[in-house]
Amino acid sequence: MRTVDLAATGVRELNRRLRSAADDPSAQSWLVTNPKGAHAIAAGLTRPVRIQIDGHVGYYCAGMNQAAAVTIDGHCGTGVAENIMSGLVRVRGNASQSAGASGHGGLLVIEGNAGPRCGISMKGVDIVVGGKTGHMSGFMAQSGNLVVCGDAGHDLGDSIYEAAIYVGGSPASLGADCVEKDMTRKHRSRLRDLLSRAGIEIDPDRFRRFGSARKLYHFRVDHADAY
Amino acid sequence: MGAVDPGRLRPSHTFPAHVLAEIHRAADQGVYEIRGFGTKRPLPGFDDLVFLGASMSRYPLEGYRERCDTGVTLGTRFASKPLHLKIPITIAGMSFGALGANAKEAIGRACTAMGTSSTTGDGGMTEEERQSSETLVYQLLPSRYGMNPDDLRRADAIEIVVGQGAKPGGGGVLLGQKITERVAGMRGLPEGIDQRSACRHPDWTGPDDLAIKIQELREITGWEKPIYVKIGASRPTYDAALAVKAGADVIVLDGMQGGTAATQDVFIEHVGIPTMPALRQAVEALQALDVHREVQLIVSGGIRSGADVAKALALGADAVSIGSAAMVALGCNKAVHVEDYRALGTEPGYCHHCHTGRCPVGVTTQDPELEARLRPEQGARWLRNYLTAMVLELQTIARANGKSHVLNLEPEDLAALTVEAAAMAGIPLAGTDWIPGRG
Ligand SMILES: Cc1cc2nc3c(=O)[nH]c(=O)nc-3n(C[C@H](O)[C@H](O)[C@H](O)COP(=O)(O)O)c2cc1C
Ligand code: SF4
Numbered sequence: 001m002r003t004v005d006l007a008a009t010g011v012r013e014l015n016r017r018l019r020s021a022a023d024d025p026s027a028q029s030w031l032v033t034n035p036k037g038a039h040a041i042a043a044g045l046t047r048p049v050r051i052q053i054d055g056h057v058g059y060y061c062a063g064m065n066q067a068a069a070v071t072i073d074g075h076c077g078t079g080v081a082e083n084i085m086s087g088l089v090r091v092r093g094n095a096s097q098s099a100g101a102s103g104h105g106g107l108l109v110i111e112g113n114a115g116p117r118c119g120i121s122m123k124g125v126d127i128v129v130g131g132k133t134g135h136m137s138g139f140m141a142q143s144g145n146l147v148v149c150g151d152a153g154h155d156l157g158d159s160i161y162e163a164a165i166y167v168g169g170s171p172a173s174l175g176a177d178c179v180e181k182d183m184t185r186k187h188r189s190r191l192r193d194l195l196s197r198a199g200i201e202i203d204p205d206r207f208r209r210f211g212s213a214r215k216l217y218h219f220r221v222d223h224a225d226a227y
Numbered sequence: 228m229g230a231v232d233p234g235r236l237r238p239s240h241t242f243p244a245h246v247l248a249e250i251h252r253a254a255d256q257g258v259y260e261i262r263g264f265g266t267k268r269p270l271p272g273f274d275d276l277v278f279l280g281a282s283m284s285r286y287p288l289e290g291y292r293e294r295c296d297t298g299v300t301l302g303t304r305f306a307s308k309p310l311h312l313k314i315p316i317t318i319a320g321m322s323f324g325a326l327g328a329n330a331k332e333a334i335g336r337a338c339t340a341m342g343t344s345s346t347t348g349d350g351g352m353t354e355e356e357r358q359s360s361e362t363l364v365y366q367l368l369p370s371r372y373g374m375n376p377d378d379l380r381r382a383d384a385i386e387i388v389v390g391q392g393a394k395p396g397g398g399g400v401l402l403g404q405k406i407t408e409r410v411a412g413m414r415g416l417p418e419g420i421d422q423r424s425a426c427r428h429p430d431w432t433g434p435d436d437l438a439i440k441i442q443e444l445r446e447i448t449g450w451e452k453p454i455y456v457k458i459g460a461s462r463p464t465y466d467a468a469l470a471v472k473a474g475a476d477v478i479v480l481d482g483m484q485g486g487t488a489a490t491q492d493v494f495i496e497h498v499g500i501p502t503m504p505a506l507r508q509a510v511e512a513l514q515a516l517d518v519h520r521e522v523q524l525i526v527s528g529g530i531r532s533g534a535d536v537a538k539a540l541a542l543g544a545d546a547v548s549i550g551s552a553a554m555v556a557l558g559c560n561k562a563v564h565v566e567d568y569r570a571l572g573t574e575p576g577y578c579h580h581c582h583t584g585r586c587p588v589g590v591t592t593q594d595p596e597l598e599a600r601l602r603p604e605q606g607a608r609w610l611r612n613y614l615t616a617m618v619l620e621l622q623t624i625a626r627a628n629g630k631s632h633v634l635n636l637e638p639e640d641l642a643a644l645t646v647e648a649a650a651m652a653g654i655p656l657a658g659t660d661w662i663p664g665r666g
Binding site: 011012015016019039040043044046058059060063064066078079082083085097098101102104117120121123124139140142143159161162217218219 | 258370371372374375376377379403414415416417420421423425429430431436439440442443446447448449450
């Protein structure tokens with residue numbers, strides 16, 4: 001394992017090293033110390049390396065991740081794993097707003113709570129939150145799965161498209177065009193699989209499923225209040 | 228019953244025919260009008276300015292003998308690979324989805340031939356445009372449709388879209404009839420739905436966040452690519468200054484006349500300020516921060532001719548960008564296939580029906596039969612010819628004002644024809660030394 005002390009090297013040098021060592025077989029595992037809330041740590045990785053970050057990070061940690069497995073042993077700022085394409089990003093603490101925003105693929109696990117707009121505009125990513133999520137989570141979520149083990153804040157899944165939302169607690173309110181849906185056997189097994197990939201132990205039977213009523217897909221004058 | 232005396236048919240100034248028709252339509256449909264193209268009402272603009280030309284105190288350059296350079300470099304502030312364009316006219320971001328693939332390819336080819344850049348749009352980068360356009364600017368939009376780090380890395384510059392002149396503060400719409408299988412696939416949406424694009428970015432708000440977003444994009448692309456920030460003209464004094472503070476290499480300022488593929492008419496006609504005053508305010512903001520020319524300014528919104536380009540440069544822009552005019556060069560509103568304009572309820576010269584996907588000339592459509600009307604090679608030739616003519620016009624004006632480089636054009640070369648233009652552009656009213664608001 002290679003260790004980088006961020007207090008000594010800075011983010012730009014860290015990311016440069018991560019990029020240039022991507023194909024070096026002896027550099028497949030990294031430990032980053034002293035992140036101290038720095039932004040854009042490990043953003044734009046493209047190879048299946050493993051990165052462990054020891055402490056709290058700022059905005060956009062592991063942004064646009066491809067293939068890498070990044071673990072943050074702390075809390076993180078806005079937009080962790082934003083636009084993630086593939087790979088795994090795990091936050092052992094809490095995540096601020098817009099976690100996994102517009103993620104296209106891969107898995108984001110937040111073991112603690114997530115702030116507002118978790119999974120906003122998600123496009124295929126799977127997100128599992130061990131605790132609660134803030135308001136407007138899953139806003140305009142297009143596809144993928146958002147699993148919230150605790151409660152979800154106001155306006156969950158507002159203007160949602162084809163993504164699925166599973167909530168273990170209860171949502172404070174549902175956003176426009178978001179409705180509760182049947183929890184079929186297929187969905188329960190998908191949820192079980194997501195929880196097991198996330199390494200979170202909780203009874204899938206506690207969960208309810210939410211998704212799009214698909215009433216806002218075409219403008220209709222009688223729905224004008226919802227826009 | 229006798230004939231009606233035409234003298235008795237007095238139209239209402241408050242309710243002219245188009246207003247009556249719009250109220251009837253709204254009463255029928257219960258929804259605002261969505262349309263393409265730019266503003267239709269008269270606005271103060273570059274036509275209200277003239278160049279003074281050379282005289283006893285300024286020598287002109289010989290039209291066919293003395294050089295008048297047109298090259299510009301964009302992105303010199305922080306990017307390690309700035310763009311070197313041969314002409315100061317770029318093609319604005321127009322999405323695949325709004326435009327068909329043939330139009331995108333035609334634009335890419337023409338830009339490559341002219342040594343300038345084209346720009347992706349909402350919905351991501353297509354292979355055709357990357358292949359055809361040697362210098363391609365990749366937009367990062369609020370919707371993040373098709374946003375992909377691989378495309379980010381193979382772009383030549385990145386444009387963060389905060390707003391558009393046609394709709395500062397508004398998101399996009401692409402009506403269901405344009406969401407074909409390919410467009411839906413690129414955007415990750417069900418086919419045929421009315422697609423809305425968000426008006427705010429999902430993971431940042433405000434200039435402090437933007438600075439961090441720009442940092443992230445630079446980290447992902449190795450600090451190579453120029454980063455543009457595109458703003459709609461609303462409060463350019465502040466927006467330009469904040470874009471500088473956030474770390475932009477280039478600011479793209481899009482005035483109210485700017486075109487769109489589909490936006491609410493009320494937005495197009497009533498939100499934002501015209502290009503000319505916005506340009507002056509942005510230049511003043513850059514000058515106040517001592518970064519004019521260090522942070523380059525690209526201006527768009529209603530640019531149609533070499534004269535418009537020359538005036539924008541003289542007021543302090545480093546380059547311009549065109550959308551609608553490029554579409555027109557590709558055949559938009561041309562009097563061909565007239566029956567298809569009529570089927571849309573319009574006539575050549577009046578069309579603004581890009582939102583329908585039934586473009587009679589194959590520019591803003593995904594329909595294979597209509598799209599086939601625009602062959603990429605032919606379209607590229609038209610656009611190339613048009614850009615060439617614009618550049619010749621621009622050089623003609625620059626030489627007449629004694630400039631050996633088009634970027635040497637300056638406000639002192641201009642006079643305003645109206646009091647409004649004088650006030651908005653900060654240029655003396657012709658025949659006076661009066662600039663309203665400045666004593
Ligand atoms: C068909 C069409 C599609 C457009 N799509 C986008 C887009 O995806 N993103 C964007 O930032 N601006 C878009 N615009 C606006 C242009 O980038 C540009 O700001 C505008 O066209 C400039 O004004 P002009 O049309 O008067 O030249 C579009 C404009 C048109 C005409
Ligand atoms: S001719 Fe085509 S591109 Fe031009 S306004 Fe009509 S639909 Fe739009």
